[in-house]
Amino acid sequence: MSRYRQIADDLARRVRAGDLAAGTELPGVREHARAVGTTSSTVVRAYRFLADGGVITVSDRRRARIAEQGMIAATRLLEPERVFRLAGSDDPALGILLEHLGVLVETVGARGSFAGLRAVERGEADGAVIHLRHRDGVYNESFVRAVLHQDEPYLLHLWRREQGLIVPAGNPRGLTRAAQLEGLRVARRETGAGTQVVLDQMLLADAIAPETVAGPELPSHMEVAFAVALGIADAALGLRAGLTDLGLEFVPLLWEPYEIALGRHALGAARPLLSALRDPALRNALADLGGYDLSHSATIRSVG
Incomplete structure (x- = not known):
């Protein structure tokens, strides 16, 4: 390995380990060259390599600093061939995002928010797409801390999406809230799916036992909508997109946040997701579906 790459990789490992936090100022080129016993031009090349990879920021008038998302960039730089394994929830916009990413993301077997989190905990997936509303009204964070606390968990925000009642044209039963589903055939998501959790919470809030609301149990939002369109169900809780x-x-x-839960070790592999979420053409395609708010897409926060 060339000397500049050795210097760059050493710095990247320190960033990934958290020894060099975002905003940390690096030594000047000459100072760093003396410290590692090399030439200034070699350090300049190493810094440029790190800057191109998004690990550091450089300026003509200021010393190089660790970038805001330097830890993610550093992990990706050190593991360039790693594919991000994604489990969890179903969503039409997610399908478009995954098609855009191609081989950079691999979907693995676990479906539903709870099953996805367990897949990450067991090491079968790097991230899980979730939308789980706690009884306090806050989404995702409590569940991620409870399941992934040993992995220094983060949440990558994909988008907010609109949930509501899916009904036949003209809304013949005049449905306006979940409590009115009692006694109807209601298409439901599988146990452990975030949408099913939300429906159960809404029913319980009106003193309706969730098990008394019967109907077909289906594995995706599109199939839930199909059930209503085919007359197999009278209504469903689901997404606006595609209706x-x-x-x-x-x-x-x-409206609910739709996010990916992941551990710190998987941040680098998630970088292609962040890049894709900032692509204007992709964002337009997702917005055209209807029922999505992408104003905070590609933000990431620690929940440990």
Whole structure:
């Protein structure tokens, strides 16, 4: 390995380990060259390599500093071939994102928010797409801390999405809230899916036992909508996206954050996701689906 790469990789490992936090100022080129016993031009090349990889920022008038998302960039630089394994929730916009990413992300077997978190805990996945509303009204954070606390967990925000009642055209039963689903055939997501959790919470809030609301149990939002369109179900709780072509109507109830839970060790492999979420063409394609808010997409926060 060339000397400049050795210097760059050493710095990247220190950033990944947390020894060099975001905003930390690096030594000047000459100072660093003396410290590691090499030439200034070699250090300049190492710094440029790190800057191109997003690990550091450089300026003509200021010393190099660790970038805001330097830890993610450093991990990706050190593991360039790693594929991000993703489990968890179902979503139409997620399908478009995954198609855009191609081989950089691999979907693994676990479906549903709870199952996805368990897959990450067991090491079967690097991240889980989740939307779990705690009884206090806050999404995701408590569940991630409870399951992934040993992995220094983070949440990568994909988007907010709109959930509501899916009903036939004209809303013949005049449905406006979940409590009115009692006695109807209701298409439901599988146990452990975040949408099913939300439906159960809404029913319990109106003193309705969730098990008394019967209907087909289906593995995806699209199949839930199909069930209503085919007359197999009278209504469902689901997403606004994609309903227009089916001749269905949507009764909005809530907006929810849709996020990826992951441990610190997987931050680098998630970098292609962050890059894709900032792509204007992809963002336009997702917004065109309807029912999505991408204003905070590609933000990441620690929840440990």
